[in-house]
Amino acid sequence: MALTKADLAESLFNELGLNKREAKEFVELFFENIRAALARGEQVKISGFGNFGVRKKSPRPGRNPKTGQEIPISARRVVTFRASHKLKERVEQNAGLRAKVKERAKLNAGSGG
């Protein structure tokens, strides 16, 4: 199950006592302000979580992978995200995840034989 805006609003309601409408509006505004900053080309630095940035990409020739036809890809700006060391560490320390991967590898190895 993925974490959604509804879950985030729920946590503001439960933990901070915002009413449901306020909580929903706050979550919406939170993401909107980050989006607006990135649309202005600003970097967004959230300590303890990570940094969002905007990168310029030069035009390059592309190809339709299905037909092999060449199509030019125009210059564009794209959003990048770099997780903070703290977040990366928290993710890496998750022993349960690692166990899950090992289990999957075992299953795959088993089904192969």
Added chain:
Amino acid sequence: MTKSELISQLAAKQPQLDYRDVELAVKELLAQMGAALAAGERIEVRGFGSFSLRYRPPRIGRNPKTGASVAVSDKHVPHFKPGKELRERVNEAESN
């Protein structure tokens, strides 16, 4: 924009909330998001994007100073995929 600038902007837009409440609310949202990723869960925010974990298999790394090889164990790293609205708004700014 930093986290404290984001808090100030939100506080200005939500005058019915105390500055302190806005600060707590932002911290709560980030705590929920961090906890979800730490637990191996995805985050999906329509119009903004999704966060997921990508698996990195074990590899032999090298100490760039000494050249000595070091075993690096497998791990998961957070990954962000911008959503349609974010992608379009950031890119539109380029053409203007």
